[in-house]
Amino acid sequence: MxxxxxxxxxxxxxxxxxxxxxxxxxxxxxxxxxxxxxxxxxxxxxxxxxxxxxxxxxxxxxxxxxxxxxxxxxxxxxxxxxxxxxxxxxxxxxxxxxxxxxxxxxxxxxxxxxxxxxxxxxxxxxxxxxxxxxxxxxxxxxxxxxxxxxxxxxxxxxxxxxxxxxxxxxxxxxxxxxxxxxxxxxxxxxxxxxxxxxxxxxxxxxxxxxxxxxxxxxxxxxxxxxxxxxxxxxxxxxxxxxxxxxxxxxxGGKNPTVVSDSADVEEAADIVASGAFGVTGQACTACSRAIVYEDVYDEFVDAVVERAEAIEPGPGLDDPDMGPHVSESELESTVDYVGIGEDEGATLETGGAALDREGYFVEPAVFSDVEPDYRIAQEEIFGPVLSVIPVGGYEEALDVANGVEYGLSASIVTDDHTEANRFVDEAEAGVVKINEKTTGLELHVPFGGVKASxxxxxxxxxxxxxxxxxxxxxxxxxx
CATH class of the missing domain: 3.40.605.10 (Aldehyde Dehydrogenase; Chain A, domain 1)
Structure with a gap:
């Protein structure tokens, strides 16, 4: 009852x-x-x-x-x-x-x-x-x-x-x-x-x-x-x-993770996938944009797709890899954005379909060949959809990371100490992380964003x- x-x-x-x-x-x-x-x-x-x-x-x-x-x-x-x-x-x-x-x-x-x-x-x-x-x-x-x-x-x-x-x-x-x-x-x-x-x-x-x-x-x-x-x-x-x-x-948020060419790509893929697909992407701090240096771009796309495809959605009480969306309308919104990404010209590498089963389940989605001005790279989706954006280096990565209306959480995966320190100073976000996912908060430090966040x-x-x-x-x- x-x-x-x-x-x-x-x-x-x-x-x-x-x-x-x-x-x-x-x-x-x-x-x-x-x-x-x-x-x-x-x-x-x-x-x-x-x-x-x-x-x-x-x-x-x-x-x-x-x-x-x-x-x-x-x-x-x-x-x-x-x-x-x-x-x-x-x-x-x-x-x-x-x-x-x-x-x-x-x-x-x-x-x-x-x-x-x-x-x-x-x-x-x-x-x-x-x-x-x-x-x-x-x-x-x-x-x-x-x-x-x-x-x-x-x-x-x-x-x-x-x-x-x-x-x-x-x-x-x-x-x-x-x-x-x-x-x-x-x-x-x-x-x-x-x-x-x-x-x-x-x-x-x-x-x-x-x-x-x-x-x-x-x-x-x-x-x-x-x-x-x-x-x-x-x-x-x-x-x-x-x-x-x-x-x-x-x-809201449209949170980026920058992946430098000095990063361990497998580690970076773990960090990004956890931030993008955890809690079914239904977090204001979820990573929805991976901004990746061209030298490691293809390798990173392959690695993060592998992680997305390994995720098995299921009922939360069974403790699966990923639970359902909270409602039918949230599921429909995510599926709609997947269609928008395809229409814009991005490549859907994997996922994005509603599962043919009871409940509001969707496959985690990864897009490659995403331009920074695409809607899927600008608008908050609030679902497990990751846009992977290629960049030539740090300056372009920073411009792309800051080039949205939101500014909640941002991270960088790098072994370059100078890049890390610059990103802390120059990222337009209320929470900045180095070699960590965009999600996850300590309770005894301030939390909040900038700009429209x-x-x-x-x-x-x-x-x-x-x-x-x-x-x-x-x-x-x-x-």
């Missing part, structure tokens, strides 16, 4: 006022309904925001170590339920079990990290130019944070928004993506059991046009953190900044994750 979830508002589990619901289905078996959720509207969202407002002052005045203990207990509860959370994530989003288990562990680690960081929150002490004066700063919570999160990392991204928001003393309202909201509800359950006061976290499911727009526009929401597509993110930004909200956006306002994760949810007050204490 499908699990029936409710909204979590003011410490209570409630249905949408309309009584309407929607379903999630297993992408590997679309006939199977996984769970049902409230189809909430603006009025439901307003109630959740009111609950957050009512709880914000008391939570904001709660000592940081006490807040941290609740987050740490939440981490422990999530760890106890890791297997069931992993299975739920797989059944709604489609990741392989190994990928989903890694993501759940990331959420566990995030709550543990911010549980400890909550005790360190404070300001700085400065020496005053006046006698008999203490001069210092205090970091205060903003009030109410509105969080809008995507389906592709349905527990990790909510965790890295919720945990710092609560650690800093804010109340929050979160709208999880409708394709895979279950793990957010389970996270709210863990926070409730850990002792989080009523109203500090509120979970509302439903369409972005109702729930998301209300969060972005409501006058009592003080900050909005959004992760998703660039088109939607720009709309959220315009709406939220109309009344001066603090806004943080993390959006980000609002370029505040970073997420680490200490930077706390900066977004606090504001500094300067105190002059004369005695």
């Amino acid at each position: 499908p699990t029936e979830y409710s909204n979590y508002v003011g410490g209570e589990w409630t249905d949408a006022r309309s009584g309407e619901t929607f379903e999630t289905r297993d992408p590997a078996n679309p006939d199977e309904v996984v769970a049902t959720y409230p189809q909430s509207d603006a009025a439901d969202t307003e109630t959740a925001i009111e609950a957050a407002v009512a709880a914000s002052a008391e939570w904001g005045s709660t000592p940081g170590p006490e807040r941290g203990r609740i987050l740490s207990r939440t981490s422990a509860l999530l760890a106890e339920r890791k297997d069931e959370l992993t299975d739920l994530l797989v059944r709604e989003e489609g990741k392989t079990r190994s990928e989903a288990g890694g993501e759940v562990q990331r959420a566990i680690d995030i709550f543990d990290y911010y549980g400890a960081k909550a005790s360190d929150l404070g300001g700085t002490v400065k020496s005053s130019s006046a006698r008999n004066t203490n001069l210092y700063t205090e970091n205060e919570p903003l009030g109410v944070a509105g969080l809008i999160t995507p389906w592709n990392y349905p527990i990790a991204i909510p965790a890295w928004k919720i945990a710092p928001a609560l650690a800093a003393g804010n109340a929050a309202v979160i709208k999880p993506a409708s394709l895979a909201p279950g793990v957010v509800h389970e996270m709210a359950t863990a926070l409730e059991e850990a002792g989080l006061p009523d109203g500090v976290l509120n979970v509302v499911t439903g369409p972005g046009s109702e729930v998301g727009d209300t969060i972005a526009s409501h006058p009592e929401v003080d900050a909005v953190s959004f992760t998703g597509s660039t088109a939607v993110g720009n709309t959220v930004y315009d709406t939220a900044t109309d009344d001066g909200k603090r806004v943080q956006l993390e959006m 980000s609002s370029e306002t505040y970073r997420e994760q680490g200490d930077a994750g706390l900066d977004f949810y606090t504001i500094s007050k300067t105190v002059y204490d004369s005695y």
